[in-house]
Amino acid sequence: MTLYINLAELLGTRIKQGFYRPGDRLPSVRALSVEHGVSLSTVQQAYRFLEDHGLASPRPKSGYFVPMERELPALPGMGKPAQRPVEISQWEQVLELVRSVPQKDVIQLGRGMPDITTPTIKPLLRSLAQISRRLDLPGLYYDNVYGVLALREQIARLLLDSGCQLSAEDLVITTGCHEALSCSIRAVCEPGDIVAVDSPSFHGAMQTLKGLGMKALEIPTDPLTGISLEALELALEQWPIKAIQITPSCNNPLGYIMPESRKRALMTLAQRFDVAIIEDDVYGELAYTYPRPRTVKSFDDEGRVLLCSSFSKTLAPGLRVGWVAPGRYLERVLHMKYISTGSTAPQPQLAVADFLENGHFEPHLRKMRMQYQRNRDLMLGWVSRYFPEGTRASRPQGSFLLWLELPEGFDSLRLNRVLLEQGVQIAVGSIFSASGKYRHCLRMNYAAKPTLQIEEAVRKVGVTASKLLAETVEHGAH
Amino acid sequence: MTLYINLAELLGTRIKQGFYRPGDRLPSVRALSVEHGVSLSTVQQAYRFLEDHGLASPRPKSGYFVPMERELPALPGMGKPAQRPVEISQWEQVLELVRSVPQKDVIQLGRGMPDITTPTIKPLLRSLAQISRRLDLPGLYYDNVYGVLALREQIARLLLDSGCQLSAEDLVITTGCHEALSCSIRAVCEPGDIVAVDSPSFHGAMQTLKGLGMKALEIPTDPLTGISLEALELALEQWPIKAIQITPSCNNPLGYIMPESRKRALMTLAQRFDVAIIEDDVYGELAYTYPRPRTVKSFDDEGRVLLCSSFSKTLAPGLRVGWVAPGRYLERVLHMKYISTGSTAPQPQLAVADFLENGHFEPHLRKMRMQYQRNRDLMLGWVSRYFPEGTRASRPQGSFLLWLELPEGFDSLRLNRVLLEQGVQIAVGSIFSASGKYRHCLRMNYAAKPTLQIEEAVRKVGVTASKLLAETVEHGAH
Numbered sequence: 001m002t003l004y005i006n007l008a009e010l011l012g013t014r015i016k017q018g019f020y021r022p023g024d025r026l027p028s029v030r031a032l033s034v035e036h037g038v039s040l041s042t043v044q045q046a047y048r049f050l051e052d053h054g055l056a057s058p059r060p061k062s063g064y065f066v067p068m069e070r071e072l073p074a075l076p077g078m079g080k081p082a083q084r085p086v087e088i089s090q091w092e093q094v095l096e097l098v099r100s101v102p103q104k105d106v107i108q109l110g111r112g113m114p115d116i117t118t119p120t121i122k123p124l125l126r127s128l129a130q131i132s133r134r135l136d137l138p139g140l141y142y143d144n145v146y147g148v149l150a151l152r153e154q155i156a157r158l159l160l161d162s163g164c165q166l167s168a169e170d171l172v173i174t175t176g177c178h179e180a181l182s183c184s185i186r187a188v189c190e191p192g193d194i195v196a197v198d199s200p201s202f203h204g205a206m207q208t209l210k211g212l213g214m215k216a217l218e219i220p221t222d223p224l225t226g227i228s229l230e231a232l233e234l235a236l237e238q239w240p241i242k243a244i245q246i247t248p249s250c251n252n253p254l255g256y257i258m259p260e261s262r263k264r265a266l267m268t269l270a271q272r273f274d275v276a277i278i279e280d281d282v283y284g285e286l287a288y289t290y291p292r293p294r295t296v297k298s299f300d301d302e303g304r305v306l307l308c309s310s311f312s313k314t315l316a317p318g319l320r321v322g323w324v325a326p327g328r329y330l331e332r333v334l335h336m337k338y339i340s341t342g343s344t345a346p347q348p349q350l351a352v353a354d355f356l357e358n359g360h361f362e363p364h365l366r367k368m369r370m371q372y373q374r375n376r377d378l379m380l381g382w383v384s385r386y387f388p389e390g391t392r393a394s395r396p397q398g399s400f401l402l403w404l405e406l407p408e409g410f411d412s413l414r415l416n417r418v419l420l421e422q423g424v425q426i427a428v429g430s431i432f433s434a435s436g437k438y439r440h441c442l443r444m445n446y447a448a449k450p451t452l453q454i455e456e457a458v459r460k461v462g463v464t465a466s467k468l469l470a471e472t473v474e475h476g477a478h
Numbered sequence: 479m480t481l482y483i484n485l486a487e488l489l490g491t492r493i494k495q496g497f498y499r500p501g502d503r504l505p506s507v508r509a510l511s512v513e514h515g516v517s518l519s520t521v522q523q524a525y526r527f528l529e530d531h532g533l534a535s536p537r538p539k540s541g542y543f544v545p546m547e548r549e550l551p552a553l554p555g556m557g558k559p560a561q562r563p564v565e566i567s568q569w570e571q572v573l574e575l576v577r578s579v580p581q582k583d584v585i586q587l588g589r590g591m592p593d594i595t596t597p598t599i600k601p602l603l604r605s606l607a608q609i610s611r612r613l614d615l616p617g618l619y620y621d622n623v624y625g626v627l628a629l630r631e632q633i634a635r636l637l638l639d640s641g642c643q644l645s646a647e648d649l650v651i652t653t654g655c656h657e658a659l660s661c662s663i664r665a666v667c668e669p670g671d672i673v674a675v676d677s678p679s680f681h682g683a684m685q686t687l688k689g690l691g692m693k694a695l696e697i698p699t700d701p702l703t704g705i706s707l708e709a710l711e712l713a714l715e716q717w718p719i720k721a722i723q724i725t726p727s728c729n730n731p732l733g734y735i736m737p738e739s740r741k742r743a744l745m746t747l748a749q750r751f752d753v754a755i756i757e758d759d760v761y762g763e764l765a766y767t768y769p770r771p772r773t774v775k776s777f778d779d780e781g782r783v784l785l786c787s788s789f790s791k792t793l794a795p796g797l798r799v800g801w802v803a804p805g806r807y808l809e810r811v812l813h814m815k816y817i818s819t820g821s822t823a824p825q826p827q828l829a830v831a832d833f834l835e836n837g838h839f840e841p842h843l844r845k846m847r848m849q850y851q852r853n854r855d856l857m858l859g860w861v862s863r864y865f866p867e868g869t870r871a872s873r874p875q876g877s878f879l880l881w882l883e884l885p886e887g888f889d890s891l892r893l894n895r896v897l898l899e900q901g902v903q904i905a906v907g908s909i910f911s912a913s914g915k916y917r918h919c920l921r922m923n924y925a926a927k928p929t930l931q932i933e934e935a936v937r938k939v940g941v942t943a944s945k946l947l948a949e950t951v952e953h954g955a956h
Contacts, residue, residue, distance in 0.1 A: 141795065178819050339685050
């Protein structure tokens with residue numbers, strides 16, 4: 001572990017424990033450098049890390065302070081999943097979420113849907129229409145199994161920003177990131193195999209493990225720095241783990257970005273225990289900081305990482321255009337891609353390639369990152385205002401998903417059922433665990449441009465949660 | 479087996495053996511009725527069957543004759559695959575086919591590509607463009623896991639013609655028929671299971687079995703009436719078969735339509751041995767006769783058949799819109815669909831639903847059926863003219879694929895390599911077998927409107943085949 005993370009965690013804990021209070025001046029860079037025997041730049045890095053997570057704010061020429069406006073909810077605790085491989089359950093709850101369709105009278109805070117109403121997406125719609133009108137009908141043919149070359153070239157360029165040096169030949173286009181993950185898992189694992197996952201973890205990837213007869217070993221995960229490498233190392237020593245499946249950049253659902261040093265350390269672990277890493281980077285382009293974070297794949301010189309992503313979160317999920325950079329597993333992934341859908345539809349691929357080629361992607365991303373970051377702050381404010389005391393909240397560093405933890409014993413399944421009658425939908429926490437943990441948690445989407453309606457929806461969630469919580473407590477008191 | 483099929487097979491054999499010669503009058507309906515102790519209508523049915531397969535032609539008021547123009551190649555023999563479950567090979571050859579892209583200077587006779595240049599498809603292209611321009615952006619959202627309701631309703635109506643009474647709730651939209659097959663196989667079977675397949679059989683479905691760790695048991699298949707029910711019954715008695723995977727209507731690659739009575743008998747067999755049937759109906763709408771043939775599914779009152787299809791052959795493969803009617807396996811198929819691609823792209827679904835709703839599909843199908851039937855006759859003529867003596871050819875009753883059998887020892891892999899240098903591509907026979915049989919066979923596509931270029935391409939295939947064959951014989955003589 002690197003020094004600055006250690007120091008940041010130490011200071012963070014002290015702030016959270018009330019050792020330093022809102023408005024208090026934090027120790028000077030120089031003092032900390034002496035106290036902990038680290039360089040000035042290490043302390044500065046630690047403070048920047050705390051700043052990114054809303055725990056410290058700089059004042060010109062006066063040093064760092066605990067933010068006054070720190071009415072922010074506390075961070076969620078680190079999960080305590082089962083310390084053994086488990087069969088995955090929760091399909092019923094996931095099905096309830098994925099069978100839902102957009103309805104006029106329901107505000108959907110549950111799904112991982114980006115804002116697609118932004119004007120910066122218009123050139124893509126124009127391309128889609130134009131391709132349908134081209135006389136050579138490029139949208140109607142079978143694509144080859146790798147996917148459209150022009151798009152793979154654009155993606156290879158895009159991946160440079162995440163530190164990856166890949167060419168079009170290293171990439172396979174898929175029907176969304178979902179197919180990328182599913183092909184990757186099938187390329188690496190067999191039924192009965194154990195896969196280590198961050199916890200909480202993306203339900204889609206876990207249901208894939210379930211569907212393919214694999215077991216999940218949930219590893220405790222820190223809401224700021226990601227999967228616990230210590231717990232992972234112990235697990236790797238103890239179990240015949242075949243692969244590690246994680247979302248290290250703009251994690252779903254926790255929103256953290258795993259620090260670079262930890263990504264590097266994860267890579268070293270994978271090498272030492274000779275396991276594959278399936279890296280879900282679907283939100284990676286939506287980090288609020290620029291340049292975007294590096295991928296674990298960028299530290300991989302052995303082809304051990306299968307990097308999976310898509311344009312579902314950055315452009316639109318209805319396109320179903322994703323990709324995988326499968327490293328040494330290319331041949332297997334191609335076979336799995338072929339048997340899964342034969343080939344990917346060419347029309348949306350051509351439209352996305354146009355969009356990237358004509359330089360529309362970067363300005364679009366800049367706009368979305370800013371929108372999502374502003375929305376995060378609004379949403380955190382609403383949670384402080386409307387949610388019951390003791391609600392804890394993640395500090396997303398990218399994407400548009402907020403993770404909330406209510407007191408133990410709270411039932412988000414029941415909350416969701418009551419809310420649906422009021423025209424609001426959330427994602428229940430239990431689908432983010434292989435074994436139905438996190439039932440007292442929930443995930444909310446803050447992608448859309450804020451409106452009074454959305455604030456009202458969030459208020460409903462908070463008020464209803466308070467009511468249910470009061471009932472739980474009362475019930476417990478009887 | 480029904481009487482008329484028996485009688486037709488008997489007469490067919492006599493004609494093929496030269497017992498009746500071109501121009502000969504065949505026995506009268508009355509005489510055959512007396513001779514075989516069957517009704518007049520049974521004999522008439524038998525003659526109609528022979529007529530459909532080019533072995534008899536009626537003359538008004540004079541009865542049936544052996545066609546004068548019977549310069550048609552003989553039918554392929556019945557395959558003799560291994561009588562035990564085998565691991566599936568041939569991925570290398572399939573990959574060679576599916577990694578190919580349309581190229582200006584290569585005539586692709588190898589892929590299962592329909593003719594998409596017909597004007598009757600234009601309303602679909604207009605819809606695709608219009609949907610991209612709609613302000614409510616229906617093409618960009620996540621679809622629900624079942625697929626677009628309007629499309630499922632249209633497909634349910636369409637399925638009435640094949641004898642199926644299903645509702646939208648019985649259907650799941652998939653990313654092409656490929657995903658329908660793959661979800662069906664995974665819903666029914668587990669790794670290590672044995673699946674009985676017709677032989678030759680669609681390479682995509684077999685590669686799916688391979689990718690999922692299953693074994694294929696290839697059942698001998700008649701080029702006119704389909705899978706041998708006798709051989710299948712023996713296999714079911716001998717092996718713990720989990721499912722039967724077949725293409726009974728407009729078979730790929732043989733082009734036959736399994737007679738209704740045999741479909742019914744197949745259903746009875748499946749019930750007796752309690753196995754599932756995965757029915758690939760992707761070419762079923764392209765039967766040259768109207769109304770289209772019934773599906774095996776239409777005889778299923780227990781939800782035992784998983785009916786898989788798509789618009790890839792009737793409209794365009796680039797749409798990637800397929801479906802499955804999974805019967806009692808609905809819940810499992812939904813899970814498999816979810817983990818495979820999450821959901822299907824909504825834009826092409828909406829466009830296809832429009833196309834059907836506005837009545838464009840039936841006229842389009844009528845036109846394509848006629849075109850493909852005409853092309854079949856042309857193609858058979860070219861084969862007679864340009865291919866080496868002893869070449870046998872299927873008699874497709876629908877779709878646009880011709881199966882050719884050259885003398886044993888002929889190497890279609892080598893043929894394909896030599897042809898690629900001349901700008902022609904074919905599908906090698908060995909990919910249609912789990913164990914690389916049929917290397918002396920090949921499949922050619924006759925969907926496109928006939929041109930001199932295509933005739934020239936077919937001529938090249940024939941001439942090159944003759945040359946290679948001569949070398950083989952010469953080599954064998956040394």
